[in-house]
Amino acid sequence: LDHEDPHTHLYTFYELCGLVGVSGADEEALFMRLFPFSLNRKAKAWLHSQPNQSLTTWRDVETKFLARVFPPSKNTEARTAIATFAQGADEPLCEAWERYKSLLRRCPNHGFKVELQVQTFCNGLQPQTKMILDASFGGSVMFRTAEEAITIIESMASTDFRSQHGRSSSHKRGVLELRLKMQC
Template identity: 95%
Template sequence: MEGEGGAHNENQNRRRSIGDAFTYTSSREFSSIVRPTMNDRLAEMKPALLQLISSNQLSSLDHEDPHTHLYTFYELCGSVGVSGADKEALLMRLFPFSLNGKAKAWLHSQPNQSLTTWRDVETKFLARFFPLSKNTEARTAIATFAQGADEPLREAWERYKSLLRRCPNHGFEVELQVQTFCNGLQPQTKMILDVSFGESVMFRTAEEAITIIESMASTDFRSQHGRSSSHKRGVLELSTQDAVLAQNKILSQ
Protein backbone atom coordinates (compact mmCIF):
# COMPACT_ATOMS: atom_id res chain seq x y z
CA MET A 1 0.00 0.00 0.00
CA GLU A 2 2.82 2.33 0.85
CA GLY A 3 4.33 1.81 -2.58
CA GLU A 4 1.02 2.47 -4.29
CA GLY A 5 0.59 5.67 -2.31
CA GLY A 6 4.03 6.86 -3.36
CA ALA A 7 3.22 6.20 -7.00
CA HIS A 8 -0.08 8.08 -6.63
CA ASN A 9 1.68 11.12 -5.17
CA GLU A 10 4.25 11.05 -7.98
CA ASN A 11 1.48 11.03 -10.60
CA GLN A 12 -0.13 13.99 -8.87
CA ASN A 13 3.18 15.85 -8.96
CA ARG A 14 3.45 15.20 -12.68
CA ARG A 15 -0.15 16.23 -13.36
CA ARG A 16 -0.48 19.17 -15.72
CA SER A 17 -3.86 20.65 -16.54
CA ILE A 18 -4.89 22.02 -19.92
CA GLY A 19 -4.49 25.49 -18.45
CA ASP A 20 -0.93 24.68 -17.45
CA ALA A 21 -0.14 23.69 -21.02
CA PHE A 22 -1.00 27.19 -22.20
CA THR A 23 0.63 29.13 -19.38
CA TYR A 24 3.79 27.22 -18.54
CA THR A 25 6.76 27.46 -20.82
CA SER A 26 10.47 27.29 -20.20
CA SER A 27 12.75 29.38 -22.40
CA ARG A 28 15.78 28.67 -20.27
CA GLU A 29 17.40 26.44 -22.87
CA PHE A 30 16.29 28.39 -25.96
CA SER A 31 19.04 29.56 -28.26
CA SER A 32 18.90 30.00 -32.02
CA ILE A 33 22.69 29.53 -32.06
CA VAL A 34 24.09 26.17 -31.03
CA ARG A 35 26.54 26.82 -28.19
CA PRO A 36 29.82 25.00 -28.85
CA THR A 37 31.95 23.89 -25.93
CA MET A 38 34.63 26.40 -24.93
CA ASN A 39 37.96 25.37 -23.45
CA ASP A 40 38.98 26.63 -20.03
CA ARG A 41 41.27 29.35 -21.42
CA LEU A 42 38.50 30.90 -23.52
CA ALA A 43 36.04 30.64 -20.66
CA GLU A 44 38.40 32.67 -18.46
CA MET A 45 38.75 35.38 -21.12
CA LYS A 46 35.03 35.58 -21.81
CA PRO A 47 34.07 38.20 -19.15
CA ALA A 48 36.62 40.75 -20.38
CA LEU A 49 35.61 40.20 -24.00
CA LEU A 50 31.93 40.49 -23.14
CA GLN A 51 32.48 43.98 -21.80
CA LEU A 52 34.23 45.09 -24.99
CA ILE A 53 31.71 43.46 -27.30
CA SER A 54 28.73 44.79 -25.36
CA SER A 55 30.04 48.32 -25.85
CA ASN A 56 29.97 47.83 -29.64
CA GLN A 57 26.45 46.52 -30.16
CA LEU A 58 24.35 46.74 -33.31
CA SER A 59 20.69 47.70 -32.85
CA SER A 60 19.61 47.72 -36.53
CA LEU A 61 19.27 51.50 -36.73
CA ASP A 62 19.29 53.13 -40.16
CA HIS A 63 22.77 54.62 -39.78
CA GLU A 64 24.36 51.35 -38.60
CA ASP A 65 26.33 49.21 -41.03
CA PRO A 66 26.32 45.40 -40.59
CA HIS A 67 29.69 44.91 -42.30
CA THR A 68 31.34 47.47 -40.04
CA HIS A 69 29.76 45.69 -37.10
CA LEU A 70 31.23 42.36 -38.21
CA TYR A 71 34.66 43.94 -38.80
CA THR A 72 34.64 45.28 -35.23
CA PHE A 73 33.40 41.97 -33.84
CA TYR A 74 36.13 40.04 -35.68
CA GLU A 75 38.74 42.49 -34.46
CA LEU A 76 37.70 42.12 -30.83
CA CYS A 77 37.50 38.32 -30.98
CA GLY A 78 40.80 38.21 -32.89
CA SER A 79 42.57 39.82 -29.96
CA VAL A 80 42.31 36.48 -28.14
CA GLY A 81 44.57 34.77 -30.67
CA VAL A 82 42.75 31.49 -31.28
CA SER A 83 42.01 29.56 -34.46
CA GLY A 84 40.09 26.60 -35.79
CA ALA A 85 37.37 25.09 -33.62
CA ASP A 86 38.20 27.40 -30.71
CA LYS A 87 37.68 30.46 -32.90
CA GLU A 88 34.36 29.09 -34.18
CA ALA A 89 33.22 28.47 -30.61
CA LEU A 90 34.27 31.96 -29.54
CA LEU A 91 32.42 33.68 -32.39
CA MET A 92 29.22 31.70 -31.89
CA ARG A 93 29.22 32.11 -28.13
CA LEU A 94 29.84 35.86 -28.10
CA PHE A 95 27.92 37.08 -31.15
CA PRO A 96 24.54 37.34 -29.36
CA PHE A 97 26.10 39.83 -26.94
CA SER A 98 27.04 42.09 -29.88
CA LEU A 99 23.38 42.67 -30.75
CA ASN A 100 20.72 44.84 -29.18
CA GLY A 101 17.22 46.11 -29.93
CA LYS A 102 15.74 44.94 -33.22
CA ALA A 103 18.90 43.04 -34.10
CA LYS A 104 18.66 40.99 -30.91
CA ALA A 105 14.95 40.43 -31.53
CA TRP A 106 15.78 39.09 -35.00
CA LEU A 107 18.25 36.59 -33.54
CA HIS A 108 15.66 35.41 -31.03
CA SER A 109 13.15 34.95 -33.86
CA GLN A 110 15.28 32.24 -35.46
CA PRO A 111 14.28 28.62 -34.73
CA ASN A 112 15.84 27.01 -31.70
CA GLN A 113 19.27 25.46 -32.40
CA SER A 114 18.93 26.29 -36.11
CA LEU A 115 22.29 28.05 -36.51
CA THR A 116 24.85 25.29 -36.16
CA THR A 117 27.97 26.94 -37.64
CA TRP A 118 29.43 30.44 -37.70
CA ARG A 119 28.88 30.48 -41.47
CA ASP A 120 25.16 29.97 -40.79
CA VAL A 121 25.13 32.89 -38.36
CA GLU A 122 27.02 35.26 -40.66
CA THR A 123 24.98 34.35 -43.75
CA LYS A 124 21.63 34.78 -41.99
CA PHE A 125 22.77 38.01 -40.34
CA LEU A 126 23.86 39.65 -43.59
CA ALA A 127 20.79 38.38 -45.46
CA ARG A 128 18.62 40.16 -42.88
CA PHE A 129 20.55 43.39 -42.38
CA PHE A 130 22.23 43.77 -45.77
CA PRO A 131 19.62 42.49 -48.25
CA LEU A 132 19.81 42.89 -52.02
CA SER A 133 18.15 46.31 -51.86
CA LYS A 134 20.89 47.67 -49.58
CA ASN A 135 23.55 46.03 -51.72
CA THR A 136 22.16 47.85 -54.76
CA GLU A 137 22.13 51.16 -52.88
CA ALA A 138 25.73 50.65 -51.77
CA ARG A 139 26.89 49.81 -55.30
CA THR A 140 25.12 52.89 -56.64
CA ALA A 141 26.82 55.08 -54.01
CA ILE A 142 30.21 53.78 -55.18
CA ALA A 143 29.45 54.21 -58.88
CA THR A 144 28.14 57.77 -58.43
CA PHE A 145 30.80 58.96 -55.98
CA ALA A 146 31.49 62.71 -56.14
CA GLN A 147 33.82 64.89 -54.09
CA GLY A 148 32.06 67.66 -52.21
CA ALA A 149 32.67 71.26 -53.24
CA ASP A 150 34.68 72.02 -50.09
CA GLU A 151 35.74 68.46 -49.29
CA PRO A 152 39.52 67.97 -48.95
CA LEU A 153 41.11 65.16 -50.94
CA ARG A 154 41.95 63.27 -47.76
CA GLU A 155 38.33 63.22 -46.59
CA ALA A 156 37.04 62.35 -50.05
CA TRP A 157 39.47 59.42 -50.33
CA GLU A 158 38.60 58.12 -46.86
CA ARG A 159 34.87 58.42 -47.61
CA TYR A 160 35.27 56.55 -50.89
CA LYS A 161 37.21 53.72 -49.23
CA SER A 162 34.51 53.55 -46.57
CA LEU A 163 31.89 53.04 -49.29
CA LEU A 164 33.93 50.13 -50.66
CA ARG A 165 34.28 48.54 -47.22
CA ARG A 166 30.56 48.74 -46.59
CA CYS A 167 29.89 46.63 -49.66
CA PRO A 168 32.60 43.92 -49.88
CA ASN A 169 30.84 42.16 -52.76
CA HIS A 170 30.51 45.32 -54.86
CA GLY A 171 32.12 43.59 -57.85
CA PHE A 172 34.21 46.58 -59.00
CA GLU A 173 37.70 45.63 -60.17
CA VAL A 174 40.48 47.70 -58.61
CA GLU A 175 41.11 49.55 -61.90
CA LEU A 176 37.46 50.61 -62.07
CA GLN A 177 37.56 51.63 -58.42
CA VAL A 178 40.44 54.04 -59.09
CA GLN A 179 38.87 55.41 -62.27
CA THR A 180 35.52 55.97 -60.55
CA PHE A 181 37.18 57.86 -57.72
CA CYS A 182 39.18 60.09 -60.06
CA ASN A 183 36.16 60.80 -62.26
CA GLY A 184 34.23 61.96 -59.20
CA LEU A 185 36.79 64.53 -58.09
CA GLN A 186 36.38 68.28 -58.37
CA PRO A 187 38.16 69.76 -61.44
CA GLN A 188 40.89 71.48 -59.38
CA THR A 189 41.67 68.31 -57.44
CA LYS A 190 41.63 66.17 -60.57
CA MET A 191 43.96 68.58 -62.36
CA ILE A 192 46.59 68.31 -59.61
CA LEU A 193 46.29 64.52 -59.51
CA ASP A 194 46.55 64.25 -63.30
CA VAL A 195 49.87 66.09 -63.16
CA SER A 196 51.09 63.62 -60.56
CA PHE A 197 49.85 60.69 -62.63
CA GLY A 198 51.73 61.94 -65.69
CA GLU A 199 48.88 63.55 -67.65
CA SER A 200 46.21 60.97 -66.76
CA VAL A 201 45.43 58.10 -64.42
CA MET A 202 45.18 55.93 -67.54
CA PHE A 203 48.99 55.98 -67.75
CA ARG A 204 49.35 54.32 -64.34
CA THR A 205 48.62 50.88 -62.93
CA ALA A 206 45.96 50.73 -60.24
CA GLU A 207 48.60 50.10 -57.59
CA GLU A 208 50.68 53.09 -58.72
CA ALA A 209 47.62 55.32 -58.82
CA ILE A 210 46.56 54.32 -55.30
CA THR A 211 50.07 55.02 -53.99
CA ILE A 212 49.99 58.50 -55.52
CA ILE A 213 46.50 59.22 -54.18
CA GLU A 214 47.51 58.06 -50.70
CA SER A 215 50.60 60.28 -50.82
CA MET A 216 48.65 63.30 -52.03
CA ALA A 217 45.97 62.71 -49.38
CA SER A 218 48.70 62.59 -46.72
CA THR A 219 50.18 65.84 -48.04
CA ASP A 220 46.70 67.35 -47.99
CA PHE A 221 46.33 66.33 -44.32
CA ARG A 222 49.66 67.88 -43.32
CA SER A 223 48.82 71.02 -45.28
CA GLN A 224 45.53 71.44 -43.43
CA HIS A 225 47.19 71.18 -40.03
CA GLY A 226 49.99 73.55 -41.05
CA ARG A 227 47.63 76.40 -41.85
CA SER A 228 45.98 78.75 -39.38
CA SER A 229 42.29 78.26 -38.67
CA SER A 230 41.55 81.70 -40.13
CA HIS A 231 42.83 80.67 -43.56
CA LYS A 232 39.99 79.93 -45.98
CA ARG A 233 39.78 76.20 -46.71
CA GLY A 234 40.08 75.26 -50.38
CA VAL A 235 39.02 72.16 -52.28
CA LEU A 236 42.39 70.46 -51.95
CA GLU A 237 43.90 72.92 -49.47
CA LEU A 238 47.24 72.87 -51.24
CA SER A 239 48.90 75.99 -52.55
CA THR A 240 50.53 75.86 -55.98
CA GLN A 241 53.91 75.49 -54.29
CA ASP A 242 52.60 72.66 -52.10
CA ALA A 243 51.26 70.85 -55.15
CA VAL A 244 54.50 71.17 -57.08
CA LEU A 245 56.55 69.92 -54.14
CA ALA A 246 54.22 66.98 -53.62
CA GLN A 247 54.29 66.17 -57.32
CA ASN A 248 58.10 66.22 -57.47
CA LYS A 249 58.34 64.00 -54.41
CA ILE A 250 55.99 61.42 -55.88
CA LEU A 251 57.56 61.39 -59.34
CA SER A 252 61.04 60.99 -57.88
CA GLN A 253 60.07 57.77 -56.05
Protein backbone atom coordinates in the same frame (compact mmCIF):
# COMPACT_ATOMS: atom_id res chain seq x y z
CA LEU B 1 23.70 48.18 -34.39
CA ASP B 2 20.52 50.07 -35.30
CA HIS B 3 22.45 52.73 -37.26
CA GLU B 4 25.82 50.98 -37.49
CA ASP B 5 27.13 49.48 -40.70
CA PRO B 6 26.81 45.66 -40.35
CA HIS B 7 30.13 44.99 -42.08
CA THR B 8 31.90 47.35 -39.66
CA HIS B 9 30.09 45.61 -36.82
CA LEU B 10 31.40 42.21 -37.94
CA TYR B 11 34.91 43.58 -38.51
CA THR B 12 34.97 45.01 -34.98
CA PHE B 13 33.53 41.76 -33.63
CA TYR B 14 36.34 39.77 -35.31
CA GLU B 15 38.93 42.17 -33.90
CA LEU B 16 37.59 41.74 -30.37
CA CYS B 17 37.39 37.96 -30.69
CA GLY B 18 40.95 37.96 -32.04
CA LEU B 19 42.13 39.34 -28.72
CA VAL B 20 41.26 36.00 -27.13
CA GLY B 21 43.82 34.20 -29.31
CA VAL B 22 41.74 31.17 -30.30
CA SER B 23 41.79 29.61 -33.77
CA GLY B 24 40.20 26.81 -35.79
CA ALA B 25 37.06 25.07 -34.54
CA ASP B 26 37.44 26.79 -31.17
CA GLU B 27 37.29 30.14 -32.95
CA GLU B 28 33.94 29.27 -34.53
CA ALA B 29 32.58 28.22 -31.12
CA LEU B 30 33.82 31.51 -29.68
CA PHE B 31 32.06 33.47 -32.43
CA MET B 32 28.82 31.54 -31.85
CA ARG B 33 28.91 32.16 -28.10
CA LEU B 34 29.92 35.83 -28.14
CA PHE B 35 28.01 37.15 -31.15
CA PRO B 36 24.67 37.58 -29.32
CA PHE B 37 26.42 39.87 -26.82
CA SER B 38 27.55 42.17 -29.65
CA LEU B 39 23.96 42.83 -30.74
CA ASN B 40 21.32 45.15 -29.36
CA ARG B 41 17.57 45.60 -29.66
CA LYS B 42 16.20 44.56 -33.06
CA ALA B 43 19.24 42.56 -34.13
CA LYS B 44 19.29 40.59 -30.89
CA ALA B 45 15.52 40.01 -31.10
CA TRP B 46 15.97 38.74 -34.66
CA LEU B 47 18.74 36.34 -33.57
CA HIS B 48 16.67 34.96 -30.70
CA SER B 49 13.66 34.52 -33.01
CA GLN B 50 15.52 32.04 -35.24
CA PRO B 51 14.25 28.46 -35.00
CA ASN B 52 16.32 26.05 -32.92
CA GLN B 53 19.08 24.32 -34.87
CA SER B 54 18.68 26.73 -37.82
CA LEU B 55 22.02 28.40 -37.09
CA THR B 56 24.44 25.54 -36.55
CA THR B 57 27.62 27.08 -37.98
CA TRP B 58 29.18 30.50 -37.77
CA ARG B 59 28.83 30.79 -41.56
CA ASP B 60 25.05 30.30 -41.15
CA VAL B 61 24.89 33.06 -38.54
CA GLU B 62 27.02 35.47 -40.56
CA THR B 63 25.15 34.85 -43.83
CA LYS B 64 21.68 35.17 -42.31
CA PHE B 65 22.71 38.17 -40.21
CA LEU B 66 23.97 40.06 -43.27
CA ALA B 67 20.91 39.05 -45.30
CA ARG B 68 18.71 40.43 -42.52
CA VAL B 69 20.48 43.74 -41.82
CA PHE B 70 22.05 44.30 -45.26
CA PRO B 71 19.45 43.05 -47.75
CA PRO B 72 19.95 43.23 -51.53
CA SER B 73 18.30 46.66 -51.67
CA LYS B 74 20.94 48.10 -49.32
CA ASN B 75 23.66 46.40 -51.32
CA THR B 76 22.29 48.04 -54.47
CA GLU B 77 22.21 51.45 -52.75
CA ALA B 78 25.80 51.00 -51.58
CA ARG B 79 26.98 49.95 -55.05
CA THR B 80 25.21 52.95 -56.57
CA ALA B 81 26.88 55.29 -54.07
CA ILE B 82 30.27 53.89 -55.10
CA ALA B 83 29.54 54.08 -58.84
CA THR B 84 28.25 57.66 -58.66
CA PHE B 85 30.90 59.02 -56.31
CA ALA B 86 31.56 62.75 -56.69
CA GLN B 87 33.89 65.01 -54.74
CA GLY B 88 32.05 67.85 -53.02
CA ALA B 89 32.64 71.40 -54.27
CA ASP B 90 34.68 72.43 -51.21
CA GLU B 91 35.76 68.93 -50.18
CA PRO B 92 39.54 68.48 -49.90
CA LEU B 93 41.15 65.51 -51.63
CA CYS B 94 41.95 63.84 -48.30
CA GLU B 95 38.28 63.90 -47.23
CA ALA B 96 37.03 62.76 -50.64
CA TRP B 97 39.49 59.84 -50.64
CA GLU B 98 38.52 58.77 -47.09
CA ARG B 99 34.81 59.04 -47.95
CA TYR B 100 35.30 56.93 -51.08
CA LYS B 101 37.24 54.25 -49.19
CA SER B 102 34.49 54.26 -46.57
CA LEU B 103 31.90 53.59 -49.29
CA LEU B 104 33.97 50.62 -50.47
CA ARG B 105 34.33 49.24 -46.92
CA ARG B 106 30.58 49.49 -46.30
CA CYS B 107 29.95 47.18 -49.23
CA PRO B 108 32.78 44.61 -49.33
CA ASN B 109 30.96 42.52 -51.94
CA HIS B 110 30.58 45.47 -54.35
CA GLY B 111 32.26 43.53 -57.16
CA PHE B 112 34.20 46.48 -58.62
CA LYS B 113 37.72 45.57 -59.74
CA VAL B 114 40.52 47.77 -58.38
CA GLU B 115 41.05 49.41 -61.78
CA LEU B 116 37.39 50.44 -61.95
CA GLN B 117 37.52 51.70 -58.35
CA VAL B 118 40.43 54.01 -59.23
CA GLN B 119 38.75 55.15 -62.44
CA THR B 120 35.46 55.86 -60.63
CA PHE B 121 37.23 57.86 -57.92
CA CYS B 122 39.26 59.91 -60.40
CA ASN B 123 36.25 60.56 -62.65
CA GLY B 124 34.32 61.82 -59.62
CA LEU B 125 36.92 64.42 -58.67
CA GLN B 126 36.45 68.15 -59.18
CA PRO B 127 38.27 69.36 -62.34
CA GLN B 128 40.97 71.25 -60.40
CA THR B 129 41.70 68.26 -58.16
CA LYS B 130 41.84 65.91 -61.16
CA MET B 131 44.21 68.28 -62.97
CA ILE B 132 46.57 68.37 -59.96
CA LEU B 133 46.37 64.59 -59.62
CA ASP B 134 47.13 64.08 -63.32
CA ALA B 135 50.05 66.53 -63.09
CA SER B 136 51.51 64.58 -60.17
CA PHE B 137 51.38 61.45 -62.34
CA GLY B 138 53.16 63.21 -65.19
CA GLY B 139 50.09 62.60 -67.34
CA SER B 140 46.66 61.09 -66.95
CA VAL B 141 46.15 58.84 -63.96
CA MET B 142 44.30 56.47 -66.28
CA PHE B 143 47.60 55.45 -67.91
CA ARG B 144 48.99 54.06 -64.64
CA THR B 145 48.38 50.73 -62.95
CA ALA B 146 45.76 50.74 -60.21
CA GLU B 147 48.45 50.07 -57.60
CA GLU B 148 50.56 53.04 -58.77
CA ALA B 149 47.49 55.26 -58.81
CA ILE B 150 46.46 54.25 -55.30
CA THR B 151 49.97 54.84 -53.98
CA ILE B 152 50.06 58.37 -55.40
CA ILE B 153 46.48 59.16 -54.33
CA GLU B 154 47.29 57.98 -50.79
CA SER B 155 50.42 60.13 -50.76
CA MET B 156 48.61 63.20 -52.08
CA ALA B 157 45.70 62.70 -49.67
CA SER B 158 48.14 62.42 -46.78
CA THR B 159 49.92 65.62 -47.84
CA ASP B 160 46.56 67.33 -48.36
CA PHE B 161 45.44 66.29 -44.87
CA ARG B 162 48.59 67.71 -43.31
CA SER B 163 48.26 70.97 -45.23
CA GLN B 164 44.54 71.25 -44.35
CA HIS B 165 45.34 70.65 -40.70
CA GLY B 166 48.27 73.07 -40.69
CA ARG B 167 46.40 75.74 -42.64
CA SER B 168 43.54 76.05 -40.15
CA SER B 169 45.83 76.42 -37.14
CA SER B 170 48.11 78.97 -38.86
CA HIS B 171 45.05 80.92 -40.01
CA LYS B 172 43.82 81.23 -36.44
CA ARG B 173 47.24 82.36 -35.32
CA GLY B 174 47.23 85.14 -37.94
CA VAL B 175 43.82 86.36 -36.80
CA LEU B 176 44.99 86.43 -33.20
CA GLU B 177 48.09 88.43 -34.13
CA LEU B 178 45.97 90.93 -36.05
CA ARG B 179 43.67 91.44 -33.08
CA LEU B 180 46.63 92.01 -30.78
CA LYS B 181 48.05 94.67 -33.09
CA MET B 182 44.75 96.50 -33.32
CA GLN B 183 44.42 96.66 -29.54
CA CYS B 184 47.73 98.54 -29.13
